[in-house]
Amino acid sequence: MRAGAIFVGGAMGVELALAYWTDLHGSGNLVYALIDWVEETMEMTGAGLFLAANVAVLTNQTGQLRLVSGAADAPVAVSLDDGGASESSGQPPSVSHQDAG
16 A cells, blocks of 8 residues: 555656646756656655565465576576575575576
């Protein structure tokens, strides 16, 4: 919910302020750049929080989350599970390279 509020607040709320400023003073000034920076930062923060919340929900529901990425000849798997890696244990997530074959 917070992620959506931050994202929409940046995308719509700050965008309105930016449009108002642009109509009055144009886009070639420092204030325009700062307002634009705030808007983009709010959008990226909202999207990042949404992604983090989804990862947390999936991990809590299934007990683990497995992401596989990499080239076909050298895939890399990252597993996050309740019994292993966590912020409190100080252990990094397990990463394994799998042979293609």
